[in-house]
Amino acid sequence: MDARLAVFKKLQELDFAYHLNKSSGSLISKIKRGDGAFFNLFHSLNIIVRIIINLIIILVSFWFLAWWVSGITLLFIVLNLILIYFLIRYNIFTRRQFNKMEDEVSGIIVDNLINYETVKLFAQEDYEYQRLKKAFDSWFQALWRYANSFRLIDIGLGTVGNTLMVGLSIWGVNSVLHGQLSTGEFIMILGFISTFYWRFFDLVYKLRDMARNYSDIEKYFAILREPVVIKDPPRPLTLKRVKGEITFRKVWFVYEENNYSALRNFNLEIRQGQSVALVGRSGAGKTTVVKLLLRFFDIQKGKITIDGVDIRRFKKSYLRSLFGVVPQEPILFNNTLRFNIAYGRPEATEREIIAAAKMAYIWDFIQQLPQGLETKVGERGVKLSGGQRQRIAIARVILKNPKIIIFDEATSQLDSESEELIQKAFWQISYNKTTIVIAHRLSTIIKADKIVVIDKGRVIEEGSHKELINKEKSLYRQLWLKQTGLVN
Numbered sequence: 467m468d469a470r471l472a473v474f475k476k477l478q479e480l481d482f483a484y485h486l487n488k489s490s491g492s493l494i495s496k497i498k499r500g501d502g503a504f505f506n507l508f509h510s511l512n513i514i515v516r517i518i519i520n521l522i523i524i525l526v527s528f529w530f531l532a533w534w535v536s537g538i539t540l541l542f543i544v545l546n547l548i549l550i551y552f553l554i555r556y557n558i559f560t561r562r563q564f565n566k567m568e569d570e571v572s573g574i575i576v577d578n579l580i581n582y583e584t585v586k587l588f589a590q591e592d593y594e595y596q597r598l599k600k601a602f603d604s605w606f607q608a609l610w611r612y613a614n615s616f617r618l619i620d621i622g623l624g625t626v627g628n629t630l631m632v633g634l635s636i637w638g639v640n641s642v643l644h645g646q647l648s649t650g651e652f653i654m655i656l657g658f659i660s661t662f663y664w665r666f667f668d669l670v671y672k673l674r675d676m677a678r679n680y681s682d683i684e685k686y687f688a689i690l691r692e693p694v695v696i697k698d699p700p701r702p703l704t705l706k707r708v709k710g711e712i713t714f715r716k717v718w719f720v721y722e723e724n725n726y727s728a729l730r731n732f733n734l735e736i737r738q739g740q741s742v743a744l745v746g747r748s749g750a751g752k753t754t755v756v757k758l759l760l761r762f763f764d765i766q767k768g769k770i771t772i773d774g775v776d777i778r779r780f781k782k783s784y785l786r787s788l789f790g791v792v793p794q795e796p797i798l799f800n801n802t803l804r805f806n807i808a809y810g811r812p813e814a815t816e817r818e819i820i821a822a823a824k825m826a827y828i829w830d831f832i833q834q835l836p837q838g839l840e841t842k843v844g845e846r847g848v849k850l851s852g853g854q855r856q857r858i859a860i861a862r863v864i865l866k867n868p869k870i871i872i873f874d875e876a877t878s879q880l881d882s883e884s885e886e887l888i889q890k891a892f893w894q895i896s897y898n899k900t901t902i903v904i905a906h907r908l909s910t911i912i913k914a915d916k917i918v919v920i921d922k923g924r925v926i927e928e929g930s931h932k933e934l935i936n937k938e939k940s941l942y943r944q945l946w947l948k949q950t951g952l953v954n
């Protein structure tokens with residue numbers, strides 16, 4: 467339980483970038499294996515301790531009866547331990563290889579579970595089946611190599627052990643025939659061989675199990691050692707009274723995967739209570755601005771401040787608590803509407819939840835559902851429409867009541883009624899608050915106090931709708947004319 471909780475906590479702490487790069491399927495397979503290994507390890511350890519005590523008692527007793535039998539046996543143990551060392555190392559190595567393949571297979575399966583819609587839309591069920599089958603090729607090879615490493619252990623230990631047992635027996639028979647050993651002593655040695663060696667093999671098999679568990683747990687705990695890149699400061703600040711002024715000063719930012727800057731010498735100033743619309747072509751860097759503001763990534767050059775304080779001086783959790791974000795494609799928990807709306811403030815009362823739902827224009831919809839607030843929304847919220855999901859996300863932000871609001875407008879076609887409701891809901895909650903809107907719709911843009919046009923990571927134009935539309939060669943004018951269909 468402790469291990470699971472520790473790993474879960476660590477996964478929550480890990481950076482946004484870690485989650486972008488992970489494969490959920492592989493990760494779950496890793497965690498499951500680590501959990502299982504924990505149980506086995508506990509069991510194996512118990513048995514190993516018992517066997518070792520057993521062996522020691524046998525060895526010591528025989529030391530008094532016939533010291534040389536114990537002597538030879540000790541030699542045998544040393545010889546075998548050397549052999550075991552190398553064999554088990556190889557065994558762990560093959561186990562690791564096999565685990566890698568196993569994780570890959572899980573990755574494909576989970577990716578398919580997530581993408582079920584795409585698979586169906588393209589009728590690629592057979593293709594996916596073949597893809598998985600192909601992944602099983604290397605999986606199968608790795609499994610054989612792993613299985614064979616066990617046979618290698620069997621052969622290695624068997625050869626050494628059996629040689630010694632047969633040798634001891636032949637020597638015993640010979641000694642009895644020549645009168646150097648009494649029959650009683652011979653029987654005793656046989657007894658020794660049959661108890662000791664089998665116990666010893668038991669020990670080796672248990673060690674082998676431990677080796678397997680070791681490599682499983684190793685991967686599991688490696689999660690705990692994953693570095694957190696975006697760190698909290700040693701002595702974090704908090705603001706006495708949050709005004710919600712935001713500045714970007716000469717900010718440069720490159721995503722690790724890219725060799726171009728997503729933001730170049732980016733400057734932005736947002737005053738208290740102002741609403742600012744970010745406008746620009748797809749890929750211009752609008753969403754990046756928001757991610758940097760929430761410190762999902764750290765910038766390479768420049769400074770981002772809130773109320774004049776560098777955002778790196780705040781704890782991440784504090785910084786993010788200042789914002790309410792309505793994402794472009796909100797994702798919901800596979801839980802009830804109530805759970806999802808109250809997510810920003812789980813202690814909210816029924817009345818508050820209903821009030822927020824009303825303000826977000828989603829209450830009418832909820833009310834006519836047979837199960838109302840207790841309706842489950844499906845994985846990621848798939849049972850709701852895009853517009854409904856966004857309004858749930860707005861209700862969630864209303865309950866949180868943050869100082870600064872960020873709204874990434876949906877690019878997908880919403881019907882005009884949904885669009886109108888979302889807009890109404892949104893402007894209602896942003897009243898008197900600092901607001902950043904990544905805007906795609908004209909109605910949203912016109913309402914904003916200031917429009918900032920971004921192109922290739924730079925601010926190229928700034929001003930009110932009127933100012934920008936009247937500039938002859940502005941990109942804004944171009945975008946506007948295209949949207950209104952006046953030119954194409």
Ligand SMILES: Nc1ncnc2c1ncn2[C@@H]1O[C@H](COP(=O)(O)OP(=O)(O)O)[C@@H](O)[C@H]1O
Nearest residue numbers: 721723724728747748749750751752753754755
């Ligand atoms: N996590 C990421 N890793 C690498 N590149 C990214 C990542 N997110 C966005 N980008 C790139 O950064 C640029 C800006 O993206 P974004 O800010 O999402 O644009 P938009 O203005 O459409 O919101 C794009 O070229 C995009 O491909």
Ligand SMILES: [Mg+2]
Nearest residue numbers: 752753754904
């Ligand atoms: Mg975007």
